[in-house]
Amino acid sequence: RKVEGATTHVLTTPIITKSDGTKFGKTESGTVWLDRELTSPYAFHQFFLNAEDVKVVDYLKVFSFRTREEIEELEKATENEPHKRLAQKALADDVTDIVHGVEERKGVVAAAAALFGRGELSGLSEETLRGIMRELKAPEVKLPIPLVDAFLIAGIVESKAAARRAVLEGGAYVNNEKITDPEFTLTETDLLGGCCAIVRRGRRTVGGIQIGVG
Numbered sequence: 001r002k003v004e005g006a007t008t009h010v011l012t013t014p015i016i017t018k019s020d021g022t023k024f025g026k027t028e029s030g031t032v033w034l035d036r037e038l039t040s041p042y043a044f045h046q047f048f049l050n051a052e053d054v055k056v057v058d059y060l061k062v063f064s065f066r067t068r069e070e071i072e073e074l075e076k077a078t079e080n081e082p083h084k085r086l087a088q089k090a091l092a093d094d095v096t097d098i099v100h101g102v103e104e105r106k107g108v109v110a111a112a113a114a115l116f117g118r119g120e121l122s123g124l125s126e127e128t129l130r131g132i133m134r135e136l137k138a139p140e141v142k143l144p145i146p147l148v149d150a151f152l153i154a155g156i157v158e159s160k161a162a163a164r165r166a167v168l169e170g171g172a173y174v175n176n177e178k179i180t181d182p183e184f185t186l187t188e189t190d191l192l193g194g195c196c197a198i199v200r201r202g203r204r205t206v207g208g209i210q211i212g213v214g
Contacts, residue, residue, distance in 0.1 A: 016062065019052045034099055040131025041100045042108040048092035049085070053078055056087045064094035115198060115206055117176050126193040130210075133196050138208030143191075145209070147174065147184040147199075154199050154207030166201045173200040 001008045015023050023032070033039040034045045039047070051059055057075045060066060066074075089139040096105040111128050113119040123133075132138075139153050151163035151172070161196070166172040167182040174190055175198050190197050196210035 019054045040121050041104045043129050043135050045092045045096045045108045048095050049088050050142035051088050053082055060091050129193045129196055133208050133210045136208040137211045141209045144185045144187045148187055150199055150209050154209055156201045156205045156207040169204045
């Protein structure tokens with residue numbers, strides 16, 4: 001405009017911020033990337049699934065193509081039944097569909113369900129498993145390893161004694177298979193995709209262990 005005297009037009013959008021007022025950006029913590037090598041599709045979906053109630057409707061208005069009426073219904077659901085997280089699920093599904101595709105999104109939703117015993121873990125790809133391990137902050141271990149040690153290292157119990165109690169009370173799982181022997185030891189045959197294993201206490205306390213992270 002200054003050099004040639006031509007008319008110019010500029011489109012601006014508000015900075016997307018978190019509930020505490022901080023912005024999203026590559027220099028901030030908790031960054032999410034479009035590149036699947038930097039943020040796996042599983043972690044990408046989880047990022048939006050964990051959106052805060054106070055911001056999720058704003059994000060839907062910016063990142064989804066849902067109608068005003070649909071968003072208003074999701075806003076009501078967030079106010080009346082926040083525990084169902086319907087708005088977060090819609091947001092995570094919509095954005096993952098746009099960035100990674102519908103089939104990829106279906107895969108990561110199935111993986112999340114399988115993680116808590118509502119599906120089959122053996123069919124998950126190594127990429128998805130690695131994404132799950134990153135989300136769980138799964139430590140590297142050397143095999144073989146006693147189950148009670150794996151539970152403790154994965155951070156799902158506070159002591160080996162608690163791990164033993166979980167086994168004896170019927171609440172210990174490896175890759176969704178119930179373990180009833182407190183002396184059980186994990187070996188390479190227990191790895192999913194040759195890289196990792198999911199350990200779970202009860203229905204909701206989930207952790208992971210992995211090997212061979214390069």
